[in-house]
Amino acid sequence: MMKKEKLILLIIILALGGISIGIYKKIFVRQRVNNNSGRPFTITHIRIKKGGKPGFNCDYTSITAALLAIDDNSSTHRYELDLANGVYNAEAGQGYRGLELKNFVDIVGQNRDSIVIAGIYAPAGLEKEFSTINRVANCTVKNVSIYASRNEYCVRADQPSPYDYIFTLENCTLDNRDPNNRFELGIGMNNAQKVIIKNCIFRRVGINVYNARKRSDSSRLEIIDCKLNTLHYTDDPQGNYGTFLLSGNTIKTLLLDSKMPANKTEQPAVTIINENNKIDSIAYLNNYPVGSGRKVFDR
Numbered sequence: 034m035m036k037k038e039k040l041i042l043l044i045i046i047l048a049l050g051g052i053s054i055g056i057y058k059k060i061f062v063r064q065r066v067n068n069n070s071g072r073p074f075t076i077t078h079i080r081i082k083k084g085g086k087p088g089f090n091c092d093y094t095s096i097t098a099a100l101l102a103i104d105d106n107s108s109t110h111r112y113e114l115d116l117a118n119g120v121y122n123a124e125a126g127q128g129y130r131g132l133e134l135k136n137f138v139d140i141v142g143q144n145r146d147s148i149v150i151a152g153i154y155a156p157a158g159l160e161k162e163f164s165t166i167n168r169v170a171n172c173t174v175k176n177v178s179i180y181a182s183r184n185e186y187c188v189r190a191d192q193p194s195p196y197d198y199i200f201t202l203e204n205c206t207l208d209n210r211d212p213n214n215r216f217e218l219g220i221g222m223n224n225a226q227k228v229i230i231k232n233c234i235f236r237r238v239g240i241n242v243y244n245a246r247k248r249s250d251s252s253r254l255e256i257i258d259c260k261l262n263t264l265h266y267t268d269d270p271q272g273n274y275g276t277f278l279l280s281g282n283t284i285k286t287l288l289l290d291s292k293m294p295a296n297k298t299e300q301p302a303v304t305i306i307n308e309n310n311k312i313d314s315i316a317y318l319n320n321y322p323v324g325s326g327r328k329v330f331d332r
Contacts, residue, residue, distance in 0.1 A: 074109040083119030091117070096150065097124040100135055112138040116177065118147035123165045130155070131167030131184070134174070136195065142176035145206055152181040160211065164189040164219070169228075171198035178206040181217070186241075190228050191221035193245070201229040208236035216241040216265070222252040222275045222303065230254075235261035239284075244272040244303050251275055256282055265290060268321065270299040280308040287312050291321035298322070 079099050085091035093099040099114050106112055112135075123132045131153060134140070142148035152165030164186040165179050179187040187207040190200055207217035217235045220228055222244040230240070239261035242254065252275040256264070260283045267290040293299060300322065317323045 074111060076111045076113055078113050078115055079103075080115050080117070081121070082117040083121055085117070095124060096121050096132060096140065100132070100138065103135060103138055106135055106137045108137060110137070114138065114140045116140065116142040116148050118143055120149045120151055123150055123152050129167060130159075130163040131165055131189075133168040134166060134170040134172050136171040136198070138170070139173040139175070140177065141173070145176045145178050145204055148177045150177055150179045152179075152184040152187065155183045160213075160215075161185045168192060169198075169200040171195055171200065173201040173203065174205065175201075175203045176205070178208065179217075180207075181209040181211060181215075183211050184209065185211075185215060186219040187217045189219050191219055191223070193223045193247075195226075196250075197225040197227075199227045199229070201231070202233060203229070203231045204233070206234045206236065209238060214238055216263075217261075220254060221245050222254055222273055222277075223247075223249075224273070225250040225252060227253045228255070229257070230259055231257045233259045235259065237262070239263040239265070241265050242277070243267040244269055244275055246272050248273050248302070254278070255280070258282065262286065263288065266303075266305070267292065268301040268303055269293075270297070270302050272302050275303040277303050277305045278308065279306065279310050282310045282312075284310060284312045285314070287315045288318060289315065289321045290318040293320045293322075295320055 079093065080091045081093050081096060081099055082091035083094060085094050087093060093102070096114060103112055150165055153163055155163035160183050163184045165181045165184060166174070166188045169188065169190045181187045187209050188202060209215050209217045214237065216238045218230070218240045220240065220242045222242065240256065242265065246269055248271060250273065252273055254275065255278045258281040262285045264284050265288040266277065269292040291301065
């Protein structure tokens, strides 16, 4: 091929490359139907690639940068952060102590065995203030592994707002490598919130759950098809009402705990539904009612 022809071919390739760079960002936008309201909404896909080249093969190289850049998320304009394989650090942004998720911004990985979101190594004495994901929202996290080292949790789902969010954690592996054997997931049942944990593996300890002290509404927690060593639930009979569905899980130890005074005989505020679980042992702690009157139902 002559030099002139090679030069023309190179110019064409560069031009096409320029076009792809120009349209790459936020290219995957499509209409869907909101099943709850029946109103259409858009989803903007943001590509995140560790070590990538923004504008060429990704939009951002970190989850934090993408979350901080999104400012027009809403129920009619959702976002999906599509993670390529790699290890992503949960960098602190704007004074945050872990990732703080946003409403209507989902995080979806290619393969949970090839994608790790790693927590910040908390300063000594401040471990309980840090979690890899330190604040959840009305969104979904799916197909990733979430690790913590010297953190309170891998995921902290414990805040009073938004009042009625739905947070879903699906097909994830959680591993809290803190030397104090902390739980991987902490959940507070607040207000009218709903938390769904589905098909997740907890490598070391498991899940710590409580119902919020302020009674305001009825919340719901669903743990479905998960594997964990310990599930610890603490009930405040004066706290938030709710329903706690356990379905298809493998649990070594279920701890049912209570804040009920020893001289009281109130029923727990939260109803626990036990559905086709494999539970090796159940322990009742601190005056949690045992017997036919307890609000634990098998079906």
